[in-house]
Amino acid sequence: TRYAQVGIVSVQVALVRWLESVGVRPDAVVGHSLGELTAAWAAGVLGLEDLLRLTALRGGLMESQPGAGAMAVVHADAETVVSALAAHPGVEVAAFNAPRVVTVTGPADAVGMFCRESGLRSQPLVVSHAFHSAAMQGAVAPFVEAVAGTALSAPMVGFVSAVDGGWHTAESVAEPGYWGRAMREPVRFSQAVTTLAETGARSVWEIGSHPQLTSLARASWSGTPDPVWISTLRRDRVDQVQLHEAVAAFVNQASGDIDWSAVHRGKAPRTTTIPTYPFKRQDLTAPPARRSGTARSAVSHPLFDRHYEHQSEGQ
Structure with a gap:
């Protein structure tokens, strides 16, 4: 450590x-x-x-x-863990990490017994010492x-x-x-x-x-x-x-x-290719508006259609 x-x-x-x-x-x-x-x-x-x-x-x-210590993660709320520790002298809480994640610590034998007898889901940690104990x-x-x-x-x-x-x-x-x-x-x-x-x-x-x-x-x-x-x-x-x-x-x-610029500092600038796109060209140029009736473009398009409908209605 x-x-x-x-x-x-x-x-x-x-x-x-x-x-x-x-x-x-x-x-x-x-x-x-x-x-x-x-x-x-x-x-x-x-x-x-x-x-x-x-x-x-x-x-x-x-x-x-002193070594020969151990630690384990217990998946239970803090109150439940603290209550269970009363029956296992020498085992302490090392960390309250989340609402249902508590780490315990202490002598290896005592921690092992706690994990086996408490009835709580636990997971041993690989540590060299019983930290926070x-x-x-x-x-x-x-x-x-x-x-x-x-x-x-x-x-x-x-x-x-x-x-x-x-x-x-x-x-x-x-x-x-x-x-x-x-x-x-x-x-x-x-x-x-x-x-x-x-x-x-x-x-x-x-x-x-x-x-x-x-x-x-x-x-x-x-x-x-x-x-x-x-x-x-x-x-x-x-x-x-x-x-x-x-x-x-x-x-x-x-x-x-x-x-x-700071993220890329020291790196030579470079260019890259981008995908080409074969556009499907379509002439959207509208014919001259008629004075009466509903005019529609040779190419049907919602914007042009609305434009000529409004013109024919005097709008």
Whole structure:
């Protein structure tokens, strides 16, 4: 995870920078777990060097914590899941991702028993550690100490907290303890998306290597009209093709503005052929109008017919 977290954030930074270069800039941001650090950078809270330094530290600290943990996605509402957890000490909620999608975390044996005995539909996740569980407690204090020595600014755009689901303030982002809570406490992504929907956004972008959160966000979105959901990259698509389709969707479906010259910067101009069309030529020139009676053109056409009918009626 020490390498994965740096890789994830680096890709997110590159995507935000590229979108910015073609004129796509966020009005509001929200991040899921690690993504909240990138969101903080995109909102102007963190500088790039500090973002990468804290990301590397976070990944290293989390990897150094006890392993043998597990996580699983449970397809049930939050109240049902929390109630079922009462019979399984050690298993916690890692994330409230959507109205009926909750992730649980804890020791591998305990999580396995919960999945078997709870009677709830669940799906194990492939993870190295039990993130957002008591197993991460040892990483919190050193990370908070590092944040305390970092310059943090007030958000320059709307920034939604994934810890409490509300809007960040200058005070909340400047509190080092908040960033420790973001490592340890459940991710309230569903609530954060509900808050984000208050903006009435016309488009929502998922910044990452594959759309993992879009379906969850759509399930939690309560605003109207429904925005255009855009994925920056997909694992089964060529990056350039996907990015071009993303900006095209932004322009054509969300009425967004971009700098097309920037999109094609560095690429040699080219021409292409277009299909030819063998027009069926037909003379629609009408004969002179008659003074009486209904005149019709030699070639029947609704517009000409109406024109001469009106003339014959004195209109």
